[in-house]
Amino acid sequence: xxxxxxxxxxxxxxxxxxxxxxxxxxxxxxxxxxxxxxxxxxxxxxxxxxxxxxxxxxxxxxxxxxxxxxxxxxxxxxxxxxxxxxxxxxxxxxxxxxxxxxxxxxxxxxxxxxxxxxxxxxxxxxxxxxxxxxxxxxxxxxxxxxxxxxxxxxxxxxxxxxxxxxxxxxxxxxxxxxxxxxxxx
Numbered sequence: 001x002x003x004x005x006x007x008x009x010x011x012x013x014x015x016x017x018x019x020x021x022x023x024x025x026x027x028x029x030x031x032x033x034x035x036x037x038x039x040x041x042x043x044x045x046x047x048x049x050x051x052x053x054x055x056x057x058x059x060x061x062x063x064x065x066x067x068x069x070x071x072x073x074x075x076x077x078x079x080x081x082x083x084x085x086x087x088x089x090x091x092x093x094x095x096x097x098x099x100x101x102x103x104x105x106x107x108x109x110x111x112x113x114x115x116x117x118x119x120x121x122x123x124x125x126x127x128x129x130x131x132x133x134x135x136x137x138x139x140x141x142x143x144x145x146x147x148x149x150x151x152x153x154x155x156x157x158x159x160x161x162x163x164x165x166x167x168x169x170x171x172x173x174x175x176x177x178x179x180x181x182x183x184x185x
Contacts, residue, residue, distance in 0.1 A: 015053050017043050019064035022057065027094045031061065031105035058107045065108070068092070069115045078126030081119060082144075086160035089152050100153045113145065120144045143171075 021042040025034045036057055040050040054060045072084050089096050099108045120141035124130050130137035144167070151163050158166065 014043075014045070014049075015060075015063060016067070018045075018050065018053060018060055019067055022060050023064055023068075023092075023095050026098050027092075030098060030102040031057075031108055032102050061105075061108045062111050065111050065115055069112075069119075072119065078123055082123040082127070083160065083164070085116070085119060086148070086163065089148065090157065090160050093152055093157060096152045097154075100149060116145055116148070117141055120148075 018039060021039050025038060025042060034057060036047055036050050040047050072081055076084050099105050121137050124137040124140040125132055147167055151157050
């Protein structure tokens with residue numbers, strides 16, 4: 001016999017189970033081909049029960065991304081956060097690659113960018129000592145985001161540390177080239 005407390009606990013855990021189901025489906029397919037009925041069935045729910053928790057799969061995807069990535073900003077900052085973020089993306093690269101590869105997952109890509117950019121701005125300010133909110137920090141965050149997106153989209157991306165070293169070397173080479181050209185003018 002289930003008590004009211006048991007039902008409340010199950011109801012509270014349901015959004016997490018739904019997020020897990022969606023992420024698993026995305027890892028093995030594409031977001032645009034997944035519908036609410038598939039997510040509900042994988043979780044053992046009816047569509048009506050799904051809609052008790054979320055208005056649709058886009059809202060569920062937003063919840064899943066916030067759950068996976070959002071906690072990193074709370075736990076770490078700067079370099080530690082950046083390394084943790086890359087490890088997270090790499091560990092579940094099949095999921096994140098699927099989001100990037102699927103033209104129908106525009107909302108997921110937008111939400112992922114919304115989550116990552118403030119973290120990357122913070123990393124730029126912390127690691128490179130840019131003033132808070134400076135244009136330089138925002139440009140560097142955009143460069144990092146584009147590089148991370150390209151990296152995670154690769155069929156066989158290098159390990160996070162190898163990627164960071166390559167990214168660092170590219171930034172150093174770009175900076176040196178720009179300085180040489182500016183000083184020759």
